[in-house]
Amino acid sequence: MSPLVASVLGGVVGVLATLLGLVMWRTRQQPAEPIPAPLLSPALKTTIEHLRGPAAVLxxxxxxxxxxxxxxSSGVVRGSRLARTEMLELVREARRETEPGVLNVDLPTSPGMPSRRLALRVAPLGDGLVLLVADDRSEALRIDETRRDFVANVTHELKTPIGALSLLSEAITDAADEPxxxxxxxxxxSTETARLNELISQxxxxSRLQSSDPLLAAVPIEIDEVADAVLDQFRDQADSHQIVLSHQRSPGITIRxxxxxxxxxxxxxxxxxxxxSEAGAxxxxxxxxxxxxxxxxxxxSVSDNGIGISEADQARVFERFFRVDYGRSRAHGGTGLGLSIVKHIAAAHGGTVSLWSRLGQGSTFTLRLPALQPETDEGSAA
Incomplete structure (x- = not known):
């Protein structure tokens, strides 16, 4: 090949290489065509947006x-992504295996509060879409735990009087010849039977308080009339313990x-x-x-100048079966359920119950309930 031909061929190859490089450079500079996201049907989108619980389509x-x-707000979604890695893995597995999946996740809440338990369910919808629905199981778990504790406490509390009755019946049998x-x-x-009867009644x-709404059949209540009736029930008991009962009233106040x-x-x-309270209180x-x-x-408010309650015990007095002084409580026929019942009644009526107490100075329990407005009475009468 002559030098002239070789030179010409080399020039042609150089030009072609330059053109090819220019084409490739321009290709790289052009943005890639975006992959369109699958379209959701308007019905599915509206359904997801109006679900009460946490739900999303990915x-x-x-x-x-x-x-x-x-x-x-539930912590399932953050921005345009899922909030937790384990949720994302569940979604990817469902998409990859084309099978539904289930996962329980504990999500943190505010400091000092128990975490929330969410049951996540995912299902592939095709075209890479995955449906995620979360069910908040926190309240159900709390109720189950409360029920287990309640049954355990009841079982323990019933054993005491039942065991006492069993021993006493054996003692009577052995002492049949000693009147x-x-x-x-x-x-x-008789004393243990009365205690057992009171415990079962409480x-x-x-149980009835937890299963009914007292406001469904609510009536106007003159609170001072109820207070007088309650104090009358305990006057003999108070007199026998040399305790003075008093009532400071505010006539005309009514609740519902x-x-x-x-x-x-x-x-x-x-x-x-x-x-x-001690004698003379x-x-x-x-x-x-x-x-x-x-x-x-x-x-x-019900106040006394009795023995008082320690700060440590004040946080627990409204718990079921809790007693500040077990021996004193048993001596007076206490069941440990009274203040728990007060708390439930207050909450069911839209109110609260609070405690102030100092050791050696006494205690004050305050039941706070919504007042019935005068115009409400007039409206009801009309």
Missing amino acids: GPHDEILAQSLTAA DAVRHFAGRM IIAL GDQGQIEAALRNLVQNAIAY RVALTTRRVHDAAGDWVEV
């Missing part, structure tokens, strides 16, 4: 294409609710005040109407 690249209003011993043991059996009362439950709440508070019941930013309230 695209082929794990992006959120639709979500319910609670998906973000004085038989009378003594029979009296003890358990039934608490179940009168039997309100009376039971006050009865438990007065009974507790007497039980934890005073138990005062005070009613008054107060107003704050939340509205008008009726406060019923």
